[in-house]
Amino acid sequence: MKTYLRYTALLLALFLSLPSIAQEDEFIGKVEEALKASSSKELTKYLHSKVEIKLDGERKEYSVNQAEVMLKQFFQQYPSTGFEFVHDGNNNSGGIVYAIGTYTSSGGSHRVVIRAKKFNEAYKIYRLEFTKER
16 A cells, blocks of 8 residues: 555646646757847746846846846857757756757857756746857
8 A cells, every 4th residue: 555655646746747847848948049140139038026137257146127128139249050959957945947059150159058957937048058169
């Protein structure tokens, strides 16, 4: 009987976590599309009201409007020729999602790291990093 209850609890936990996993995958996919398109406007839809942005070693906190201006300047300087997340994961206990990818442009490649968590039932990026690869 104890074994039956353990399996039932395990299955229930698995089924309850599936919608969250699907939501994470959808979020990561939408962010990836925005980065591929070099769209600051689209990317800001997924930013938290305060976001920390790191561009080649300089880290600052911005409002969404300020972040959009910074990202627009970055995308104008380095228009995308491609983007792909190569790794993503989550911290189940804290609800934090992260993804690491490569942003390519005619000006070179950048390693991109995003960190997001749920705010009011939606994932929002609270940290975004672009590091030029050598």
